[in-house]
Every structure is written in structure tokens, then in C-alpha cells.
Amino acid sequence: MKLITAIIKPFKLEEVRTALTDLGLQGMTVTEVKGYGRQKGHTEIYRGAEYAVSFLPKIKVEVVVPSAQVEKALDAIQRAAKTGQIGDGKIFVSPIEHTVRIRTGEADDNAL
Amino acid sequence: MKLITAIIKPFKLEEVRTALTDLGLQGMTVTEVKGYGRQKGHTEIYRGAEYAVSFLPKIKVEVVVPSAQVEKALDAIQRAAKTGQIGDGKIFVSPIEHTVRIRTGEADDNAL
Amino acid sequence: MKLITAIIKPFKLEEVRTALTDLGLQGMTVTEVKGYGRQKGHTEIYRGAEYAVSFLPKIKVEVVVPSAQVEKALDAIQRAAKTGQIGDGKIFVSPIEHTVRIRTGEADDNAL
Amino acid sequence: MNFNGLKRIAASACTAAALYAGSALPSLAQDAAPTLDTGDTAWMLTSMCLVLMMSIPGLALFYGGMVRKKNVLSVLMATFATICLLTVLYVVVGYSMAFTEGGEYNSYIGGFSKVMLAGVGKESLTGTIPELVFMCFQMTFAIITPALIIGAIVDRMKFSALLIFMSVWMLVVYVPVCHWVWGGGFLANDGVLDFAGGTVVHINAGIAGLVACLVLGRRTGYGNESMAPFNLVLTLIGASLLWVGWFGFNAGSALGANTTAGVAMTTTQIATAMAALAWMFSEWLVHGKPSLLGVASGAIAGLVAITPACGFVDPKGALVIGAAAGVGCYIMSTGVKKALGYDDSLDVFGVHGVGGIIGAILTGVFAVEAYGGKAGLLEGNFAQVPIQVYGVLATVVWCAVATFVILMILKYTIGIRVSEAAEVEGLDVALHGESIQ
Amino acid sequence: MNFNGLKRIAASACTAAALYAGSALPSLAQDAAPTLDTGDTAWMLTSMCLVLMMSIPGLALFYGGMVRKKNVLSVLMATFATICLLTVLYVVVGYSMAFTEGGEYNSYIGGFSKVMLAGVGKESLTGTIPELVFMCFQMTFAIITPALIIGAIVDRMKFSALLIFMSVWMLVVYVPVCHWVWGGGFLANDGVLDFAGGTVVHINAGIAGLVACLVLGRRTGYGNESMAPFNLVLTLIGASLLWVGWFGFNAGSALGANTTAGVAMTTTQIATAMAALAWMFSEWLVHGKPSLLGVASGAIAGLVAITPACGFVDPKGALVIGAAAGVGCYIMSTGVKKALGYDDSLDVFGVHGVGGIIGAILTGVFAVEAYGGKAGLLEGNFAQVPIQVYGVLATVVWCAVATFVILMILKYTIGIRVSEAAEVEGLDVALHGESIQ
Amino acid sequence: MNFNGLKRIAASACTAAALYAGSALPSLAQDAAPTLDTGDTAWMLTSMCLVLMMSIPGLALFYGGMVRKKNVLSVLMATFATICLLTVLYVVVGYSMAFTEGGEYNSYIGGFSKVMLAGVGKESLTGTIPELVFMCFQMTFAIITPALIIGAIVDRMKFSALLIFMSVWMLVVYVPVCHWVWGGGFLANDGVLDFAGGTVVHINAGIAGLVACLVLGRRTGYGNESMAPFNLVLTLIGASLLWVGWFGFNAGSALGANTTAGVAMTTTQIATAMAALAWMFSEWLVHGKPSLLGVASGAIAGLVAITPACGFVDPKGALVIGAAAGVGCYIMSTGVKKALGYDDSLDVFGVHGVGGIIGAILTGVFAVEAYGGKAGLLEGNFAQVPIQVYGVLATVVWCAVATFVILMILKYTIGIRVSEAAEVEGLDVALHGESIQ
Ligand SMILES: Nc1ncnc2c1ncn2[C@@H]1O[C@H](COP(=O)(O)OP(=O)(O)O)[C@@H](O)[C@H]1O
């Protein structure tokens, strides 16, 4: 199994979720994160005090998939999350050695 | 070392924490996340506009443990987090190659 | 590529970010997390009801770097995040097998 | 003389009830030079504070809690800045155009004799209160009415365009209609009943809101993205302060601490509660759950609908008006809006427009001579309802046309809508460089 | 006649102080037909607004900020909906049963002569103010009292059961006790002193809260899970608005802008501040840290305790009453509650019940003839304290029994508690389909 | 006799306008024993509530929204606890020292004849209102003034030191200056004009804030870490309630529901709106974006600047004063503060100090005889401006010296600043054991 971690623009979450479920992936975990990168942030000014906000709101989508489905998933995510604008985000793939479904104790692919 | 990532129901956090500390694990990091899966969400209606809330609040517990302790830890988490109801969550195990304790510079198992 | 995950004290974020950008690392993702460890929490009392708050606010910095740069990055983070006080946090290194830049489709090191 | 007479007309329109019942404001009833009544003045000073509180923080919070997090501050800003700008504008010219003799055009608009409050001296009185207090009280009506429109254009209107629109709209739409009804204009003379501003304030704002949201177009993502309210706690605070402040609006429109104020307070409380329940139970029936946003919206609908009626009807009438407003506004703000697909974002038309029309017409039905000096349909006066309808139509037509023209001119000159990028980023950061943490 | 006399008793109960001191309300003191006083009316119109503001948003926020995030909206909803429902109920029958002649049962309950405000005309007066204003003012008391009980049953009561309970409780518990003390019932005749409602409002609500939380049972997870307040900023806003609004409650109970109102305002401000400090320092001593929730709770305790006394005691008495309430309520709401283990979630009994009892009894101790026309223990009148205790007991017994019976009937018919699943999910989503983001 | 005369001076200082215009308060103008006016009393009861609302929740929220999340509750706590502590202190000794005859030292400080309100009976009057109401009204001024200073010392001052500082400061700085201007002290006799407290309240608080932030030093991380406001929604609510409540402060200072109150209400509304716009547009020009914090800050600046002038100037004067305050305070709170590098955290000096000075001096310029009975520079009275400057200087010098000494003594005894660890953790948890979720 692999863990696919995608950092995307917040308003793209719904599209990404649909793209993944269309592949038959039935679960994912998302986190509100802040991202720093090529996309520049903005400046806020409060009574003359300027604060550069260089971290922008992003959504991290984590989905663990059977190794076989990694390609399709990467594809789907990229297509769904892409706007072509700077700041679209990244996708990272890393290994998962073992998975357990807490409710049933099922393991690995059966746990997904 | 391994990173054990558990997605659990929020009100189970205390039990899971105790279960882990009882094993002598002295640290962990938790994140508020939203989960999508078999457990169905709810619908909110504001002045007739319906919004399906399909992501449910979950807690992500991350704990890095010496490889030797992975089994015990998985066990402890599963027992503590289980309600038997759909939505109890998952546990994922992934490899950690290197660890550093910022304060002391200690490395790997000594850093945990 | 490697994923470097650093759990640090919130007010150290700016310093860590600068340290990393000084290395030419152009991106990172941060998450507000809560940490449990040797550093003790505090107690809150509301009308006599005491609640022990054992999870402390921390910041999780995640940066994916080319394997070659791991050492330099670890160093930089440790130097920037260190106060010498208990609770400074940890740094974990884990493998990343594949990376994609959503905007361009570029892969691996080029995607960073 | 003319001048004094005019003032008395201005006042009497508001206190028709008192006048006809003939005694509540003795100094108005007789022709002797009026003298200051400290009790009436105390209540009107208080009423001005209450109505101002309706706008800030009341209305600002009521609206602010309903938008998405990224736009909350922009809604508060739009409301607060509008209040400030229109306060100045009203003092400079608005009051004069609303409440002075307009010469040959007096049926339609007042004159400029009191520009910059010229001749409104410290000792000058309106009825039994200082004219300056009367002016301040009327000002609070003139500034909240345009502010109500904000609910229809949130999340997408340019701030600069908003300020210009508000200024022009107050002078071209609010002030004339106010003059028609309360300043001695043609609607007053034709016998239209509007105790505290159902027509002048709410129908006016409601129609303008509808036109504005149509001209502006829908919010980006409307129908697809979730636009669930950020924090209904703010909306609840706002609705509550609107309710409390509304007693200054309605009972204050008696222009004194008299029995008419007592009637207005009672009918307002009854209709508001009834409308809130009506909306809540309708929703409970239809969607299976009663909601906080629903009960709060119902309360506002009731406040709106009782506004023109509060000094003219009795408790029973107030109950019916409240029930009708609760159900009527619920249907318009949910089913009908969805069906027609326009994005009246926070239901300015659905609540203020619809509620105002329901209230204006039912005033003609439930007016009770013993309470407000005017008989309604139920007391056999068949003439009143048509007059009320006529007042509504006059306002709707003028407001719709004028609002449309103003917005079109702005649209093709400076532009009225922010860029899509700004809309996605959120107006708080894009327009004001601020954000909620 | 009887009718007028009754009204005067109703009023005089509230203004005992004024009456005995014999002059503050001249039009009441003599038998000549009372005439409207615009100053008194202005203050009473204002007072009604202030007391309404205590409930919404005051009380709603005070309670809402203390629960967990998932239940905040449900607390606001319970308060707001209760206010609306009871407003209608009070107009329909509550006012009549509280303030009219009850015939042979008059010592216990009023009659139905003013059902739907029959005969409460525009011109009818109570003392020097319109009866409609008096009715609205009294209504705000009748709607906030049941709303206070909400603090004891948050996070677990069914919304439908809550609405029914509130309605029945107002008619079966509040209205009779109000009649006993202010409507010419037996407690008034026996000389019980309760200037603004320590017994009628606070002991009543406090006892009902205790019974309700016992019948309902503890919140799921009580003692194990953290139930730390979501956002004390809301609680601070609520406490502040309660404090400000309480001047309408206490000084408004003078039924006019007179010297008695001045006394009530002064003693209220003093006792409140003193109680807040007393709670804060007790806590500082015991737990090592002064807290915002503590100082705010102390302020409410002081407001509660001075309520029955505010028109009868002098500044020194107010200081002592405040100090006693601050310390007493602190002990009951923290140590004692913990020891006994009942889940009076937001301390309705600990603050309103205990504070009300302390205040009621100390009124009998510190009453000063020169201020309120009644001598207390310190001035050698040994009779008053026993009378006060008797008043407290009568209320406690009736309230406890009636509340218990009502809840039991509901429990075994429609049920009063939500499912555990709903409790875990949170009432905002489970009951109202809404949430705070 | 002396006693009555003194009271009249006390009152007349506040109502100079009324007196000179010679009629608004007839019972004061003539020497006959004054009688209670229910209308005046109604307005003053209301005004006390409004001014209290300015402090809690107004000021608490205005400040609380501007700090970082970890310190919000500590700001609310500091404000609320200060209000409570000073209420008690004012009743015990403050009122007496401010408003009684001080014998040979009377030019500088009052006496102790009314300690614990001795002799302030139920029936005793000040002008046409109960003295107890006058005392409560004055109390609200005495408690908000020290509370204003909190904005300068947030995020770093010890709570215990804060309470002691507030208590001593009220007695050593506020009370004397209040006596100088309103209690028959030397500034009143020298003809300094301060209608509602520009000097007594705002310059006083502003200077004390500046001294305090200099003695305390900057917040840890100032200039490096982001100290962006946590939630400007709270600040907006606070600013709005301050604005609404300020009518009690300014129009209430007429001590009655009279034409002077009407003037004060009008000029206050105009200057506030104008100042808000002035700040907003300055900012828009300089930084390219108009901000909510800016427009709200401008409104407060305008309220501050019009305070000394509100009963003396006409609408035109109010417009100019507002504009001057908006621009002046904007410059001081942004550019200048940054340049000088002191950490007046929430701009107590920049807004209250600067605004108060601008207002005090411009009062001497724009005073209009027909409105306030006093001619200003524009009407050819060249004497007034120097007198105003003299009043400002006297206050600045005394306030600066006394504040510095008090803080130094505290610094070298119990200490005034929390540990850096506590500052990093946040005062909510460190000092009060509470937090916002
Ligand atoms: N090396 C990295 N490690 C972790 N996250 C990264 C890295 N680089 C970029 N990101 C994440 O991806 C987001 C988008 O990256 P950015 O450089 O702004 O645009 P783009 O991906 O289009 O080049 C960033 O906001 C950050 O959250």
C-alpha cells in the first residue's frame, strides 16, 4: 500500500474527493494546512503595522491505496486539482507497510 | 523506527493516549482532521439551501516508536479506539529512517 | 527524496522557515498540531472543575527535499528551532518515492 | 406658518395614531406653540440610541454571521462605513430634502432650506422634542435603510462602488420616498398608513436588494460550493439587538413617551414572537428540524411586517400579521428563491421586501380605530387596503427603476463587481487587507 | 373599583418602597384617577428593552459560551425559541392569570378577565404609565424566568420537550408565584418583601433547575470528558449585557423614574461589583488564580441577591449582600456541587437559587426604613426575617413539587432526553442541522 | 447653603451650556429648591446604563479583539475586574473626594463628608435628578477612565499589579482632575470648557497609557513576531457599543433630557462619522486599502475629540473637529508611533490622548454662544484657546508625574510585568487558567 498525500487549493477539495470516489476509493483524510512556496502571499496592515502573510491556506488530502491503484489515483488527483495557476500544489507518494481497520481488525488492503 | 498513524473518533483520544503511555511511550502528536469513509455524514440546511457534510471530525494520532514496539502499540490503540461502530478509523504503519531530538540532538531511538 | 517532518514550538516557525529558504528550499507545508511529551501541560479550572491540558500547541513543518539535502536541512531546522528548553520537539525523516507538481505534471526533484 | 405647519405634518405622519386619538401629544393636538416635554425627549434620545444600535452592531452582525469566514469582515466594514458616510450626507442635505417644504414639487421632494441644518437651532422644537433630536432619530432611519441592502450584494461588490451606490441611493430613493410618506408628500396626503416605515424603509430596501442582486449576478460558486454561514452566534446577537433596538424604531415613531408608544411596543413584541414561531414550525414541518437561523429570520420578518402597522393595530391583529409574515417570508426566502434561482444572498427581498409588503397591506386590514385612529377592512373601511396597495406600488416602481439605473451607470463606469480572484481569496483580504484568525 | 384597586395592588407590590415612603409615585399615593407621566413612561419603555436584552442576547450568550462547541447553537436556540413562545403565551393568558382578580382563589391565582389582553385598552393606565407598557415590562420577567432554567439542562434535553416544559412551567409555576407576590396573592398580603423578583424569578428558576437536572440526569461523559467552555468571550458579553439590562429589571421595578429607581440602581451596582470581587478573591485564594468565568459568575450572583433587596436597603447593606452572595454562590457552585455530584450544568441552582435565597433573607436583615419604607432586623424589626423565610419556603415547595411532576409526566410520555448518539454528535447538528465553523 | 451650592457647582460644571443658555434646567437656573423631573431622571437612568455598557462589554471587546488569541480573555478580565473594584472604591471614597467641598484645599481636591455616601439620602437631589443617580452616572466615568489605560499595557502586565495600579490611579489622578474641572476646583473657576470629559477622561487616560507603556516596556517579540489582531469582529462590536453608549456619556452630561442633550447628541454623531471617514480615507490613500480596524479606530477618535466640545459647538464645528481627529489620530497611531518605537499596544495615547487634546483645543476655537453659551475663537473670543491649552497642560503634567511615580513604586515593590515564559504561553492560561477553544 502507498500513502498518497496531496496538497491542494481549498476550493478544489470537492472535485478531488469526487475524482477519488469515482475510482472506487472509499476513504480519505483531509487536514487544513498552510503552505509556503512559489505562490506569494499577501500583506495585512493593522494601524500601520505590516504583517507579511507568506503561508497560504491549503488542504492536505491523505489517501492510502493499494499499490496497484497508485497511478490511477495520482492521475485523478492531478486532473481534479489542476487550475494551471501557481500554487496548485504537490502530490507525494510514500510507503505504508501495514494497515488496520480499528472496527474489525481487518488488515492491509482489506482495511481500506 | 516506525510511524504509527491512527485516525480515531475524537472522544477516544484520552483512552488512546493512556493506552500508549501505559506502554511507556512518552510522546505523540495529534491533529484535528476531517475524515471521509463508510461512515455517512449529515446534512445542514440554511434557509432551504442544503449542504451535505460528508467529512466528519476525526483525530489523527501520530506516534513514532522503536520497531520492536510496533505490535504492542497497534494492539493498544486498536483496543482503546474501538467502539465497534462504523467510523472507528484506521491505523497505518510507515517507516521512519531517522529521528532527532531538537533540544539535545540525540538521534533515533534515543530521541523518542 | 525524503520527507522531513519537524515538530517545533509555534513561535519558532518564522526562524525555521528562514533557515530552510536560506538553503534554497522553496516550499514547505505547516500544520497546527497538539503535542504530548515530556514537557508538561497546565490545568484549567472552570467553576471548580479541573481539566488537565496535557496536549500543548506545536507546529508541524513538513518539507520534502532531494536526498542530497537532507543533512543540511536537518541541521538548519535543529539550529533554528532549538531553545534548549524541554519541548523543543523532534525531527523525523521518512522516504518519499514519488512527487508530482500538480500545475505542470513535473515529477520528483523537479517538482520540488 | 408654513414652516411650523410643515414640521407638524412631518411629525403628525409619524404620530397619526396619537393625533387622531387626539390627546397623546397635547402640544401637537392644539395649535399653541409646542413646549419641550422632558419625558418625550428622554424617550426619543433613547430611541435614537436604540435605532443606531440596530445598525451597528445589530445589522452588521446579523449579516456578518451568515457569510463565509473569508468575507465576514468585509460585511461589517460595508455596514459600518455606510453608516458613517450617510450620517454626514444626511446632515448636509438629506434631512432638508426629506423634511422641508419643497415648493411646487413638494408632493415629491422637499427643499434645501435646512441644508447643513441651517435654521435648526438649539431651541427649535418638533412637537414636544428638540428638532435636533427629531433629526437624529430620522437620521438613524435614513442610514439603516441603505445598509439593509448590503445583505443582497455581499461577497462580490466593489467597496468603492458600494459607497457611491449607497450615497446616491439614499438621496435618490430613500429621501424622496420618506418625503412622500412622512414629509408631507403625496402618499401622506393620499392617506397611506405607514407608522414606522414598512414602505419607506423595508419595501424600499427589499426591492433595491432584489434589483441589486440581479444586476450584480450570483456569487461565484453559487449552487456548487458550500456557502454555509460562518458563525450563527453572530447572527443571533445581531437578530437580538435588532429586536431590542426595534422598539426605538417602532415605539420611538410615536415621537414621545405616550400611549401610542405603548401600543407600538406591545404589537411589535407580539408580532415578532409569532413570526419567529411561524417560520420555525414551517421549517420543522418541511425539513424536519427547527433551526436557529430560521427562528431568527422569522423574528426579523415579524419586526418588518409589524413596522407599518404597530401604531394602528391591536394585539390580535399583531398576532395574525406576525403569523402571515413568518410563513410568507419563509416560503419566499427558501422555496421560491431556489426555484427562481436569483442570489439574494442574505434574503433582503425575501424578508424585508416580502415582509414589508405583507405588513403594509395587512395594516389596511387590521387597523383599529380605537388604537390608531384609523379603521381598517375588518372595521368596514374598504378604502384603506387599496390605498395601501397604491402606496406599495408607487414605492416599488420608483425604487426598482431608480436602483436599476444607478447600478447600471456604476456598472459601465467604475464597475461594481470584484475580480473572481478577489472573490475566491475572500473580500476581507482582497479589499481590506485584514482577516479573522 | 375592585379592578382599579387590583391594578394598584399589582403596582404597589412592585413599588412598596415608593408607596410606603409615600410620595415617589404621587398619582398612586392619592386616590385621584392616575394620569400618564411621560418621564415615568419613558423609563418603563426603556426598562422593557433592557430586560428583553437580558434574555436575548444576554442570557443566551452567557450560557452559550459555557458549553462545548457542538452545543452552542442549541443553547442559543433554546433561549430564543423560549422567549418567542412564552411571549405569545403570556399575552394570551399569562398576564391575566398573574395580574387580575382571581375571585375566591385570588390568594393563589388570578382570573381570566384579561385573556388576550381583553379590556387592556390603549388609554388604560397602571399607576402613571400605560397598562400596555406595564404588561410588556412584566412579560419580560415572565419570559426570562423559564429561560434561566435552560442552564441546568443544556446538552441533553429534547427540544420538543423543552418547549412544552417551558410553556407549562410558566403557567403552573411562574404565573401563580408572581400572583402571590405581586398580583395581590397571599405572600403580598403576608408582607413578604421582594422588590424585583428574588423569589418570583430567581429562587423559582434555581429550584426548577435543580429538579430538572436531577430528573434529566448527568451529561454523558460528565466527570470523564473535558467539558471546558467553548468560548468565554460569549459568556463575558452575556454577563455584561445581563448587568446592564438588570437596571431595567431592578430600577425598572420602581415603575417610574423616581427616587426609588435611584436607590435600586445604586444598590444594584454596588452589590454586583462586590459579589464579583468576592467570588474572584475566593477563587484566587482557593485555586491560586482569579478567572474570568469566576468574576462574571460572581457578578451574576450579586445581581440575583440584590434583586429582592434593591429598593429596600442602603449602600452599606448592598455591600454586605454582595459579599455574601459572591462567597455563598462560589462555595455552592464549586465545592458543594462537586461533593454532591449532581450536574447542574451551568449552575442555575448554585447561582440563582442560592443567590436568590441569600438575597431574600438578607432583605429582611438590611431593609432600611428611610430607603424602602420597611425596617429590617438591624433596625429592630425581628418579624421580617421569618416572613422572608416563609416566602422562600412557600416558593421552594411549590416550585419543586410542580416542576418534578411536569417533568415526570413528560419523561413518561414524549421523553425528555435526546439519544446518546445525538449527545455525542452534539445538539447543534442533531437537533437543528446547523453548526459553527 | 454651602452644601446645596456645592452640588449646584458640581452639576453646573457639567451643564455649563444649559446654565448659560439659561433655561434648559430651570430648577437650576433659579435659586428655588430644585424638584425632581421624571423626564430628566429617566434620561439619566438610561445614560448610566449606556455608559456602563461602554465599559462592559464595549471597551472590553474593542480591546479584546485586537490582541492575540492567547491573551484575549486576560484583556476582558482586566477590564471587568477593574470595573468591579473601582465601583466599590468610588462609592466608599471616590465620589466624596470628587464632588464635595474640600475646604481650604478645595481648588485641588474635595473632602470626605460623603464617604460611603454619607448624607446622600434617597430624596437628595442634584439639579432635577436624584443625587444617587448623579452619583451612579459619575461613577461610570470614574470606572471607564482607568479601564481605558488597559489598552496600553495588554499582554504583559501582572494582574495583581494592575488592580493596585487602577485603584491608586483613580484616587490620585482621576478623582482630583475630576474635582478640578467638575467639582468646583481651579480649572472650573478658570473657565476651562470640558463638556463631557475630554480632559478629565481622555487626555488623562491617554497620557497615563503612554507613561505606562514606557515604564512597562514593549511586548516580547514586538516588531518581530506577528501581533495581528485575533478577531476584529469583537473589535467591531466593541466600537459600535462604545459609539451607542457614548450618547449617554455626552448627551447624558447635559444632566437632563433638554435641548443641550439634543445638541450634544447631534454633534457627537456628526463628529464620529466624520472622523471614521477621515481615518478610513487617509489609510486608503496611504496604504491603498480601507480597513475595518481603521474605520472603527477613527470613530473612537471622533467620539473622543467631540467629548469636550459636544455641548458647545454647532454641527459645522463638529464636522471639522471630527475630520481633524480622524487624520490626527491616524498619523499619531501609525507613522509617528512606528517612528518613535514605543509600544502603546492598542493606541490609548494615539487615540484618547491625541484625540482628547485636539478636542479640548478645538472646543476653544469652535464654541458657539448660541449653542453652548460660550463664544470661541471664531466668534472672536481669543481668550478661550489659551485657557483650554492651560487646562490640557495642567492635566498632562499632573497625570504624567503621578502615573510615573505610582508605576515606579509598584515596579520596585511587587513588580509590574509577568515573566517572559508567561508572556510566551499567553496570559489567559498563565494568569487566569482559562483559554478560548
Ligand atoms: N518541498 C515541499 N515540501 C512540502 N510541501 C511543499 C513543498 N513545496 C511546495 N509545497 C506545498 O505545495 C504548495 C504549492 O507550492 P507552490 O510552490 O506555491 O506552487 P506550485 O506547486 O504550483 O509550484 C505550497 O503552498 C506548499 O504547501
Ligand SMILES: Nc1ncnc2c1ncn2[C@@H]1O[C@H](COP(=O)(O)OP(=O)(O)O)[C@@H](O)[C@H]1O
Ligand atoms: N483509504 C484511506 N486513506 C486514509 N484515510 C482513510 C482511508 N479510509 C478511511 N480513512 C479514514 O478513516 C476514517 C474511518 O473510516 P470509515 O470507512 O468511515 O469507517 P471504518 O474505518 O469503520 O470502516 C475515515 O473518516 C477517514 O478519516
Ligand SMILES: Nc1ncnc2c1ncn2[C@@H]1O[C@H](COP(=O)(O)OP(=O)(O)O)[C@@H](O)[C@H]1O
Ligand atoms: N514518539 C513521538 N512521536 C511523535 N511525536 C512525538 C513523539 N515524542 C514527542 N513528540 C512530539 O515532540 C514534542 C516535544 O516532545 P517533548 O518530549 O515534550 O520534549 P523534547 O522533544 O524536548 O524531549 C511533543 O509535544 C510531541 O508533539
